[in-house]
Amino acid sequence: MRCIALIPVLFLSACYVDPYTHAPTPAPTDWYQAGWDDAMSGQPIRSNLVIAHMHNDEKVDRQEWLKGYAQGQQRICDPKFLVIQGQSGKSFPASCETLPDAEIRRAEWQKGERAGFQESFMR
Incomplete structure (x- = not known):
């Protein structure tokens, strides 16, 4: 009788995998x-x-991060892209705030925001 009770325990213990072994x-x-x-x-x-x-x-490669950031910033802060973001109801990206012409870019985003609001209001 004891042998029958041990069989499920043996099966279950054989299936155990240490989660840290295969990390x-x-x-x-x-x-x-x-x-x-x-x-x-x-x-x-x-x-x-x-x-x-x-x-x-811990080993941040600041130069590479800044290169990638500058390329992403150039893409997301493109005036045409900002108009689309404004139309879709997204907020003005904080990554565009540090650009020298941020006010001009914000104006483009606001154009899109107004157009998106008017479009949703007309429906």
């Missing part, structure tokens, strides 16, 4: 892509401490 090793952070993603999500420029915390990686 994948994290890939190194692509700092260019991280900068691009931050700019495209409308985030302001961040300190190394914040970037390291966000990506769980």
Whole structure:
């Protein structure tokens, strides 16, 4: 009788896998892509401490992050893209605030915002 009771225990213990044994090793952070993603999500420029915390990686490559951020900023802060963002009801990206012509870009975004509001109001 005891043998029958031990069979399920043996089956269950044989299926146990230690979760730490097969943990994948994290890939190194692509700092260019991280900068691009931050700019495209409308985030302001961040300190190394914040970037390291966000990506769980102490070795921040600031130059690569800034290159990626600048490229993402150029894309998201394009006046035509800002009009579309305004029309869709999205807020003005904080990543565009540091540009020298931020007021002009904000005006483009506001044009889109007004057009989007009028369109939704007319429906």
